[in-house]
Amino acid sequence: MSVLLEQAYQKMLTHFGKQNWWPGDSALEICVGAILTQNTNWGNVEKAIANLKQNNSLSFEALLSIPEEILSEHIRPSGYFRQKAKRLKGFVARVNEEFGDLSALRDLSSDRLREFLLSITGIGPETADSMVLYAFDRPSFVIDAYTKRILVRHQVMDEDADYYQLKDYFEAHLEEDVGLYNEYHALIVAVGKHYCKRSKPDCEHCPLNDFNGGPIFQSLTP
DNA sequence: CACCAGGCAAGTA
């Protein structure tokens, strides 16, 4: 466990407190949220999920049987609603055809689970890792745009680093622990939302920019 | 008004 990553974690935790991700009452709700939040503000996703609950459509069976057009209307507030309706239908259809139910995915190893999810249209690396970590409670570190932006700003990663270079970096330096991965990614998102916007970053007040007088990740090498 | 949000797939050269 890297001392600096641990200290960065403590800085974020002290500043923001526990994030208690993922907001959701079931594995299915978390998987649905993971698809709906793609390139989309979480507040809009909450409205979409509320609509699904109100229409009794947030269950595996309901999502299997609901017509795509009806589903798309329910999730409209989350944006990209036609595309996401297709992706949700495709997701539950694949799970149903190959495993019968979402709970059966728990019998898979983390790697097989991740590979299966990645084979589904509409589920890329970040969405797959979000499901593996937050819905299935396995230690798979999630990388998002904020994570990359922060590491590039702190000169840990090059701008052209890909998803797996970033993922491997965290998994190599952190203790392999579901709770730690869970909270770490959530805290990075909190930092990103508040201080690491693309057009107006506020590095001045960012908790990660006040470590021994400089950026906290700076002296860490990949 | 512009810009962005917890991405991904498909098309082009």
Place this chain on the structure above:
DNA sequence: TACTTGCATGGT
């Protein structure tokens, strides 16, 4: 392989 574009609502 390496870019580019479509997808779409809602908040700041």
